Amino acid sequence: MLENIDLTRCVAKDEYKKRKQSLELKLAELQRKAKDLKIPIMIVFEGWDAAGKGTLINNLILPMDPRGFNVFSTLPPNEEEAHRPFLWRFWKRTPANGRIAIFDRSWYRRVLVDRVEENIDNKELAQAFEDITSFERQLADDGNVIIKMFLHISKKEQKERFKKLTKNPATAWRVSEGDLKRHKQYKQYMRAIEDMLAETDSEYAPWTLIEAHDRRFADLKIFDTVITAIEDGIEKKEKRSGIKEAVSKMAKKVKAEQPDTLNSTVLDRIDTSKSLERDEYKKQLDEKQDELRELEHKIYLHRIPVMIAYEGWDAAGKGGNMRRLTQNLDPRGYEVVPIAAPNDIEKAHHYLWRFWNQMPKAGHITIYDRTWYGRVLVERVEGFCSEDEWRRAFREINEMEQHMTNFGAVIVKFWLHISKDEQLRRFKERQKTPHKQWKITDEDWRNREKWDKYKAAIEEMIFRTSTRNAPWTIVESNDKLHARIKCLDTVIKAIKSKL
């Protein structure tokens, strides 16, 4: 298809000047408007070597307020990045609300250079397309405007540009061995590009082809594409606000709570009476802690990342459990990440953004004290997010965990389960014991009153996010000794099955 694109399009200098000025003013105005409306914008530049990306990006940012955007050049991943799944560095760079992120090359590297040079196989390629699609969809669902442009020149034009650059000693350095190698592979790249355009074109993140033989034509078309997309985004955001008002004005039917007696349950069947004798516990604890330490060494050698997620009822014993898990580990190999309510910067991004920022490096263990599941637990029950948002989250979470699994990660998820009576006993004990009083707050009591609502949310979470690659383990925790050994054991088995 690309070979049929008319690349002879051009714009005369006079016309260009005339149109350009108003486009620049318009873009600056739209940037301010998008900032006020807190719309995040992502602009992706892909294209052939020597297609003129650098110059064209410079033209684009010239009229913009420099405090409102970042330009990210995508080079081959550095060591830090190579130890993470390929989308990791781009998740980190997704713009906060109201900001613009411009990518000079992007996550599409995976399906272009990586594909052609590292011969990634069909399965990996299909996974990459899926990962990219869900990445963009998640961000678009969260309100991001995503603009993707491909700068197209013919093989002949590319050759001439390289020749011209090489002739001039001042610019010769700009033509690398890699450029020339890729030039020879023009046809192979063409195939990869056509696949990329076909597989990742969507209504929420469409591709625009920029004919880049004539710089003026390309420049106007880029401005026009960006302006149109931002205008659309603003219109949508305004509509949505209008809609929200309209909806809230409509009589909101109070939906009867689904009778609890019909919900599926796994929790009711959990035998919380499971326990372990202290002698047996001590023996097993020693053995298993030693075993885990050896495995910590092995996963480092095999560069396997491990994610261990702890969720559970208040006072279920998460802290003590985690301490037993990590007690004997080499501290250079693991990290415990406590998850509190999101801060302002985190709130200005997609809710998964902060978890992307805290993913384990290949060969390392990250233990999460509460997790991304907050979205479908506390945020759902307390109404901190909309129903659409937590419903969407089941899929988004599964996709994120799948992306980590594709990268080779081991994922273990614990739900520490205690009975309602046991929780009451522990709350009371905490209140009586001076050095434990800090652990118990009014909020804990308030949450306890919503036990049934939380229970329904937990059951649905377990049902919708128990995947083969990242299953939930429900840990009977009325007896802490039993719970600790079960967690150690589960982690050991999960790592072993990967090795």
Next chain:
Amino acid sequence: MLENIDLTRCVAKDEYKKRKQSLELKLAELQRKAKDLKIPIMIVFEGWDAAGKGTLINNLILPMDPRGFNVFSTLPPNEEEAHRPFLWRFWKRTPANGRIAIFDRSWYRRVLVDRVEENIDNKELAQAFEDITSFERQLADDGNVIIKMFLHISKKEQKERFKKLTKNPATAWRVSEGDLKRHKQYKQYMRAIEDMLAETDSEYAPWTLIEAHDRRFADLKIFDTVITAIEDGIEKKEKRSGIKEAVSKMAKKVKAEQPDTLNSTVLDRIDTSKSLERDEYKKQLDEKQDELRELEHKIYLHRIPVMIAYEGWDAAGKGGNMRRLTQNLDPRGYEVVPIAAPNDIEKAHHYLWRFWNQMPKAGHITIYDRTWYGRVLVERVEGFCSEDEWRRAFREINEMEQHMTNFGAVIVKFWLHISKDEQLRRFKERQKTPHKQWKITDEDWRNREKWDKYKAAIEEMIFRTSTRNAPWTIVESNDKLHARIKCLDTVIKAIKSKL
């Protein structure tokens, strides 16, 4: 995860009776309401053999108005169905607006029985999950309420039920060889079911697990699930109507048309002057028609379905071109399907529904005189569908064509291109020539006035729907002889490359 579900849940007879009556009245009321609001509803029952699907479906339909629903039992595909992709028979059965379709087993057969018994490989399995996901998403986007329930019983319970049935001569026939075989494979099926639940659970078509040991419990839960989902659907539909009003009340910004001079174009480069001498034409026509006839035989033997789509400007010569393509073919092996404006029944379904109904059988050729691309051409330009709808259509069309390709189809798509001048010449000639006058209408002239809008739509269509598996071929048609040979030639090459 499934082995942890609490299957001991039950409901006492008195409570059951008390609750059941009001649920039945509610369901009947909701059916009427959904009919008035023209909401289509799909209810899927999957579950273990002997889980009680038949009885429970009967209970569900009892209070409903029988004129408003259909129950479809899904058996192994018959011969007609086996020669189509697996979703074909379900697309045909999607409910019209306001109707309810109940499926006793469904498209999930593909990832359950077919998977376990026919050992479909990982790639096919992944494709099936993708196909199912896009099928459900397309329907949900179009307003369908999709309710999916899985009836769960333990292996032990299943065994006891089979035993009981077998003991009684009146029911013994109901336990088949297949049932007993699948009972032995309970664990394998468990794995397939867990994958199915994980891969195809979504916010627009969620799964509900029905604990089916106690019939009364299962019955109440099914009613409750269906009622809640329909209530949600009604609420959403009402909201959407409210929103539409609200939006139309808001000042609708008239978006400036994107300056045409910047659009990507392949059409402008098409050399419409390409032509062929009549002698050469005749020679080639004979040769190629013979060759195609032979291929028609071969694709029949190899059970390959072939789809040939004709689109083009008015008066581009589609009719004559198609006639030359089919002139020498065996009429039992091909069919020409003319596509006009949709009728009322078609309008009450997803716009792709009628094309699913007209897909070629394996081994046959279907030639479409105008196609599903109407959505992104005439419907877009004339405003017969919303912008959301035609934007979504690019993906929906690609997915449908991909599904056909997965099934092994050859897809050829022609855009018959003539210059604007040539069209004028042909229009005038038609007006002058008495036996051609019927071919030219006021509408043709009106369409011609919108040449530029159509051109922009065509360019975008070609850009977004040229996939490797279903590429567009642009046919220079100012010279009809050249165009005819090019089409014949393209079809021949496409079939050959598949054989």
